[in-house]
Every structure is written in C-alpha cells, then in structure tokens.
Amino acid sequence: MIELKNLSFSYDDKTKILNGISLKIGADDHKVIGFMGHNGAGKSTFFLNLVGELKPTDGEILIDGKPVVYSKKGLRQLRRKIGIVFQNSDQQIFYSIVKDDVAFALHNLKLPPAEINRRVEKVLSELDILPLKDRPIQYLSGGQKKRVAIAGIMVIGSEWILLDEPTSGLDPDGRARMKKLIQKLVDNGQHIILSSHDMDFMYETCDYFYLLGKGKILEQGNKQEVFNNEQLLKENKLDQPWLVKIHQKLGLPLYDNEQELFANDGQHN
Numbered sequence: 001m002i003e004l005k006n007l008s009f010s011y012d013d014k015t016k017i018l019n020g021i022s023l024k025i026g027a028d029d030h031k032v033i034g035f036m037g038h039n040g041a042g043k044s045t046f047f048l049n050l051v052g053e054l055k056p057t058d059g060e061i062l063i064d065g066k067p068v069v070y071s072k073k074g075l076r077q078l079r080r081k082i083g084i085v086f087q088n089s090d091q092q093i094f095y096s097i098v099k100d101d102v103a104f105a106l107h108n109l110k111l112p113p114a115e116i117n118r119r120v121e122k123v124l125s126e127l128d129i130l131p132l133k134d135r136p137i138q139y140l141s142g143g144q145k146k147r148v149a150i151a152g153i154m155v156i157g158s159e160w161i162l163l164d165e166p167t168s169g170l171d172p173d174g175r176a177r178m179k180k181l182i183q184k185l186v187d188n189g190q191h192i193i194l195s196s197h198d199m200d201f202m203y204e205t206c207d208y209f210y211l212l213g214k215g216k217i218l219e220q221g222n223k224q225e226v227f228n229n230e231q232l233l234k235e236n237k238l239d240q241p242w243l244v245k246i247h248q249k250l251g252l253p254l255y256d257n258e259q260e261l262f263a264n265d266g267q268h269n
C-alpha cells in the first residue's frame with residue numbers, strides 16, 4: 001500500500017502544487033487507479049513524488065508502512081516497488097540499443113547475465129517488440145519507443161507501475177494495445193496508477209479514480225461516484241466519457257462494465 005501523510009510539494013517555496021494530501025492507495029485492492037485533473041493540476045508532480053524523483057516539501061510517503069528513505073539505497077529499494085513510465089518516452093532512454101536499454105535496471109540490480117537476457121526477451125516478446133531488440137531506439141516510432149520504456153519497467157516486476165499519459169501520441173491500434181497491456185500487467189498481479197486526459201480510456205481502464213485540483217484531492221471514488229458529477233468535471237475542465245453521456249441520456253444507471261450492462265438488460269425497458 002502507498003500511504004501519503006499530509007503531502008505537500010512546491011517547486012519554488014511559494015506555490016503549493018500539492019497541498020496537504022493524505023491518501024491510502026491500494027488499501028482496497030483496486031487494480032487500476034486513475035488520477036485526473038486539468039493541465040497543470042499537478043498529476044506529473046504527484047507521480048514524481050511517488051517515485052522519489054521529487055522529495056515532498058512537507059509530509060511523507062510510506063510504502064507498505066515504511067517511510068521512503070531518500071538515500072541512494074532507499075531510492076533503489078523504492079524503484080523495485082514502484083516504476084514509472086513517463087509521458088515522454090525519450091526521458092527514460094539510457095542506452096541506444098533496445099535490449100541494452102531494457103536491461104539497464106536489471107544490471108543495476110546485479111542479476112546474472114543469463115537471467116537478464118531471459119527476462120528481457122520475455123518482456124520484449126510479450127510487448128510484440130522482440131524483432132526490434134537490436135535496433136537503435138532513436139529510429140523507432142513514438143509508439144514503439146513507449147513500448148520500450150514500458151519494457152524497461154516491466155522487467156523489474158515492481159508491484160506498482162505508474163503510467164503518465166500512456167495513450168499520448170498513440171494511434172487507435174496503439175491505444176487498444178495499451179489497454180490490453182494494462183490488463184496483462186493486472187493479470188500478473190501488478191497494480192497500475194495512471195493519469196490521462198483521455199477520459200474514455202480512463203473510464204474503460206480504471207476501477208477507481210482520484211480527481212486532483214487546487215493542490216488537493218477534490219473527489220475520489222468508483223465510476224458512478226466520479227463521472228456522474230458533471231458539474232465537478234466541468235469545473236476541472238474534464239469531459240464526461242461518451243459512455244456516461246449515453247447512460248445519462250437513456251436514463252440508465254452507470255454500469256461498471258459490459259457484463260453488468262447485459263446482465264441487467266431488459267430491466268429498463
């Protein structure tokens with residue numbers, strides 16, 4: 001579980017981007033947790049605090065009950081628990097060749113070369129990019145680069161994976177792949193925290209939501225609790241997912257998924 005106690009963060013000691021946030025993420029075994037908020041609301045800042053790239057100005061973060069330690073060793077331990085895939089994949093490229101880049105963190109963990117090779121090939125093949133393993137990353141497409149960045153996090157096998165805007169720059173096929181990939185990670189027992197402006201994607205993918213604004217958590221809950229509040233979404237410059245609009249127009253309750261909708265089919269005629 002990730003616990004935040006009164007977490008505040010400021011880049012310049014004047015404006016609090018995060019202002020006294022207390023949360024327990026993962027207490028209820030949600031699998032895919034969405035963070036929403038308008039441009040500049042502080043989602044990336046929040047994520048960078050979670051992975052120790054930024055240190056809270058006030059308050060603290062506890063992982064499984066233990067406060068994060070900001071020493072080299074403490075941060076190495078933190079990265080085994082929480083990995084992040086940045087919005088811009090170029091931000092996390094360390095080596096020029098795909099397989100070397102994906103293996104980077106495993107070398108840091110001092111795993112034997114055969115084990116590193118095995119893990120890298122397995123993840124590249126799961127992500128359908130094994131044929132790219134000897135290619136220079138700089139010549140890959142944006143979507144392929146994103147998959148390499150995800151591979152670099154997947155090989156670590158961390159319990160938590162943070163995805164900052166995972167669909168940005170992806171075409172519909174890439175978006176569908178991303179959805180499947182998230183499901184695969186969940187099936188592996190990993191927990192996902194993601195942020196996105198793509199409300200339809202959030203709606204389809206996440207099972208719990210936080211709305212970040214004015215440095216605070218303005219709302220949290222499941223789909224029904226968060227997406228039926230049209231006014232709050234509007235105030236935070238967020239769209240209602242199209243499925244929610246249809247449900248409301250037809251006067252149907254907001255179902256969690258397709259199975260639930262069809263299980264209740266006929267009851268609303």
Ligand SMILES: Nc1ncnc2c1ncn2[C@@H]1O[C@H](COP(=O)(O)OP(=O)(O)OP(=O)(O)O)[C@@H](O)[C@H]1O
Pocket residue numbers: 011017037038039040041042043044045046
């Ligand atoms: N390195 C930085 N130095 C100073 N201010 C920053 C820095 N990074 C972000 N900010 C400011 O912090 C605020 C929150 O930015 P952040 O990138 O966390 O928001 P976001 O919700 O992720 O936005 P977006 O949806 O546009 O990606 C913004 O006002 C931004 O200008």
